[in-house]
Amino acid sequence: MTKFKTHILVCGGTGCTASLSDKIAKNLKDNLADKGLENEVQVILTGCFGFCEKGPIVKIMPDNTFYTEVKPEDAKEIIEEHIVKGRKVTRLLYTDPETKEHIADSKHMGFYKKQLRIALRNCGFIDPENIEEYIANDGYEALAKCLTEYTPEQVIDIIKKSGLRGRGGAGFPTGIKWEIASKNHADQKYIVCNADEGDPGAFMDRSILEGDPNSIIEAMAIGGYAIGATKGLVYIRAEYPLAIHRLEVAIKQAREYGLLGKNIFGSTFDFDIELRYGAGAFVCGEETALIHSMEGKRGEPTFKPPFPAQSGYLEKPTNVNNVETFANIPIIILKGADWFSSIGTEKSKGTKVFALAGQINNVGLIEIPMGTTLREIIYEIGGGIKNGRKFKAVQTGGPSGGCLTEKHLDVAIDYDSLMAAGSMMGSGGMVVMDETSCMVSIAKFYLDFTVEESCGKCTPCRIGNKRLYEILDKITQGKGTMEDLDNLRNLSKVIKDTALCGLGQTSPNPVLSTIDNFWDEYVEHVQEHKCRAGVCKALMKYVIDPNVCVGCTACARNCPVNAIKGERKSAHEINQDACIKCGTCIEKCKFGAISIK
Amino acid sequence: MAQIKTLADLQALKKVAHEKMDTRIKGNTSGLPQIRIAMATVGIAAGAKEIFDYFLEQADAEGLNVVVTQTGVIKDGNCQPVVVELALTEGECQVFENVDKKKADEILDMLKH
Numbered sequence: 001m002t003k004f005k006t007h008i009l010v011c012g013g014t015g016c017t018a019s020l021s022d023k024i025a026k027n028l029k030d031n032l033a034d035k036g037l038e039n040e041v042q043v044i045l046t047g048c049f050g051f052c053e054k055g056p057i058v059k060i061m062p063d064n065t066f067y068t069e070v071k072p073e074d075a076k077e078i079i080e081e082h083i084v085k086g087r088k089v090t091r092l093l094y095t096d097p098e099t100k101e102h103i104a105d106s107k108h109m110g111f112y113k114k115q116l117r118i119a120l121r122n123c124g125f126i127d128p129e130n131i132e133e134y135i136a137n138d139g140y141e142a143l144a145k146c147l148t149e150y151t152p153e154q155v156i157d158i159i160k161k162s163g164l165r166g167r168g169g170a171g172f173p174t175g176i177k178w179e180i181a182s183k184n185h186a187d188q189k190y191i192v193c194n195a196d197e198g199d200p201g202a203f204m205d206r207s208i209l210e211g212d213p214n215s216i217i218e219a220m221a222i223g224g225y226a227i228g229a230t231k232g233l234v235y236i237r238a239e240y241p242l243a244i245h246r247l248e249v250a251i252k253q254a255r256e257y258g259l260l261g262k263n264i265f266g267s268t269f270d271f272d273i274e275l276r277y278g279a280g281a282f283v284c285g286e287e288t289a290l291i292h293s294m295e296g297k298r299g300e301p302t303f304k305p306p307f308p309a310q311s312g313y314l315e316k317p318t319n320v321n322n323v324e325t326f327a328n329i330p331i332i333i334l335k336g337a338d339w340f341s342s343i344g345t346e347k348s349k350g351t352k353v354f355a356l357a358g359q360i361n362n363v364g365l366i367e368i369p370m371g372t373t374l375r376e377i378i379y380e381i382g383g384g385i386k387n388g389r390k391f392k393a394v395q396t397g398g399p400s401g402g403c404l405t406e407k408h409l410d411v412a413i414d415y416d417s418l419m420a421a422g423s424m425m426g427s428g429g430m431v432v433m434d435e436t437s438c439m440v441s442i443a444k445f446y447l448d449f450t451v452e453e454s455c456g457k458c459t460p461c462r463i464g465n466k467r468l469y470e471i472l473d474k475i476t477q478g479k480g481t482m483e484d485l486d487n488l489r490n491l492s493k494v495i496k497d498t499a500l501c502g503l504g505q506t507s508p509n510p511v512l513s514t515i516d517n518f519w520d521e522y523v524e525h526v527q528e529h530k531c532r533a534g535v536c537k538a539l540m541k542y543v544i545d546p547n548v549c550v551g552c553t554a555c556a557r558n559c560p561v562n563a564i565k566g567e568r569k570s571a572h573e574i575n576q577d578a579c580i581k582c583g584t585c586i587e588k589c590k591f592g593a594i595s596i597k
Numbered sequence: 598m599a600q601i602k603t604l605a606d607l608q609a610l611k612k613v614a615h616e617k618m619d620t621r622i623k624g625n626t627s628g629l630p631q632i633r634i635a636m637a638t639v640g641i642a643a644g645a646k647e648i649f650d651y652f653l654e655q656a657d658a659e660g661l662n663v664v665v666t667q668t669g670v671i672k673d674g675n676c677q678p679v680v681v682e683l684a685l686t687e688g689e690c691q692v693f694e695n696v697d698k699k700k701a702d703e704i705l706d707m708l709k710h
Contacts, residue, residue, distance in 0.1 A: 003616070003617070003657070004620060005649075007618075007620050007621045007624075009621070061620055061621045061624035061625070062620050062621065062664045062665075062666050063624065063664075063666040063667075063668075064625075085637055085641070086634075086635070086636030086637060086640070086667035086668055087637060107627065125621070126618075132610065132614040132617070133618060135610055135611050135614050136614035136615040136618045137622075139611075140607055141607065141611075144604045144607055145604075148604060257599075257600060257601045258600035258601050263602075265601070265603065265604065266602045266603055
């Protein structure tokens with residue numbers, strides 16, 4: 001058997017693939033073949049490394065050299081320098097933003113130091129399309145253990161004791177959910193993986209499915225055994241073609257090895273998995289809507305009870321868990337409930353994957369123990385705010401969450417502390433904002449999303465959210481009144497209390513949390529017609545300083561709507577009614593005579 | 598493809614798969630001792646590649662838990678053939694010059710204790 005001396009790992013996640021990482025892998029292989037090294041060095045396309053900001057990533061093992069922003073044409077140099085001559089390609093190494101030093105070993109990078117990768121344990125390390133690499137890293141041992149050593153009750157007990165809570169957002173204890181499903185008897189039960197990831201900016205579920213699909217298959221089988229379900233269904237959005245492909249490959253390989261099918265591990269347990277595609281509707285992440293969509297019906301939620309555990313898919317007991325929740329299961333079985341519950345905070349155990357996005361230096365996917373503070377995430381892992389600007393807020397929990405501010409930076413993050421701070425865990429989107437973000441506009445952005453994604457079944461969500469959006473729009477136009485602010489609050493409360501499902505019950509959160517934390521900014525918009533972030537165009541005014549203007553006519557000639565008038569060599573003036581606030585005049589003025597007021 | 602029907606079947610397959618991934622798994626494990634062989638032009642001309650292979654084979658044969666990897670010039674401006682660096686723990690390393698198979702064995706011996 002040939003043993004490869006060096007392994008070159010190339011990120012094959014969706015982000016890096018979009019930046020031609022498959023071409024990089026091909027070029028690396030071609031160059032290795034040219035040098036006759038194809039039997040000594042192996043090139044593997046893996047899942048996401050998480051450091052998407054600097055992608056595509058190429059990592060050389062065993063020396064852990066971490067190359068960033070690699071282009072297909074860099075392949076030749078990597079092979080000739082690093083592989084043949086043993087010299088690192090310095091220009092492709094990560095540069096520490098503070099010390100400006102090159103860091104070769106990923107273990108020493110600030111982005112990775114504070115992370116603890118449990119759900120993402122195999123992402124960026126194994127070949128997701130090769131089940132043997134999953135098996136090499138303890139894969140399917142947890143399933144074997146469950147089927148040969150534990151009763152279903154014991155499995156549920158381990159999960160209950162571990163303290164694992166649903167990673168889809170609400171944080172319901174997974175063990176209890178399984179227990180309820182296990183106690184409802186029926187001729188057929190179903191276990192469903194919710195891969196309908198819909199929060200703007202969230203991509204943790206996609207990355208797990210792309211990087212370690214077998215962990216989900218194994219966990220679903222374990223869950224199936226625990227609750228007595230022989231059929232698993234993955235509800236995945238069709239916009240995730242790569243995740244679907246890798247899942248299909250993994251299911252095929254698992255069947256070939258007999259890890260899915262009849263009498264798994266020689267037991268009496270049969271289990272198989274099928275995929276169901278979603279069309280990308282946000283509401284279908286809600287479990288009753290998801291089940292209806294799988295049945296071929298309209299993706300609308302229904303009132304609970306009955307809970308899916310009583311009557312779900314095809315009116316049979318159904319248990320729905322999120323992708324990241326499943327990813328934690330096998331390792332909990334292997335390492336034990338005590339190990340898992342030793343990580344995290346009192347009421348939130350384990351780790352959480354977050355998708356860091358927005359005005360932050362290190363955009364990417366991170367996994368941290370519960371209880372890590374926002375400050376550690378933003379400044380240590382995230383590398384701080386882009387362009388040295390000032391931190392303003394961080395939005396967590398997507399359209400159901402809220403904005404946290406500077407005063408929350410030292411809050412230890414878990415389900416309960418986020419809830420207490422007026423936001424929520426959600427699926428783990430984390431959008432960082434700096435002083436150039438207008439909080440009214442942010443609230444409006446999320447409401448725009450909710451209005452678009454509301455299924456329309458219940459009135460509070462269908463009409464209430466639309467009205468919220470209209471009021472916010474009015475405020476950003478400078479036409480809001482103080483009464484509107486009261487109405488925002490009242491209407492938000494009514495929607496939260498009366499909406500049918502989780503979508504409507506949480507959709508006013510972005511409004512409420514921005515009103516609570518940025519009241520002054522709302523009042524400024526209403527009373528002073530001012531947007532301090534300079535985002536609301538209707539509230540901005542471009543003004544020419546007559547003392548500085550030399551009358552060169554550059555602004556007037558370039559104004560697309562002819563809003564600037566003035567004689568040559570005398571001060572110009574902007575007609576505010578005609579101005580569309582495009583900013584062209586500021587760009588063209590060489591004398592700095594134009595400013596925004 | 599052989600079906601996996603018992604835990605033993607799984608473990609047998611795991612062993613084979615684990616060996617194939619050995620290089621990667623060791624690289625990912627913190628705190629393992631490292632043998633770094635200088636593989637710049639001078640080193641390669643002096644036979645560093647053969648020594649590199651020898652280290653790998655021997656470490657494998659003896660089942661030593663060590664990361665064998667290559668690096669650039671270890672001693673600046675050296676024209677010494679085959680320089681090897683041994684790091685038993687991170688940050689602490691010894692440098693060996695003129696390493697041949699005999700010296701390589703001595704270095705590997707140091708790892709056994």
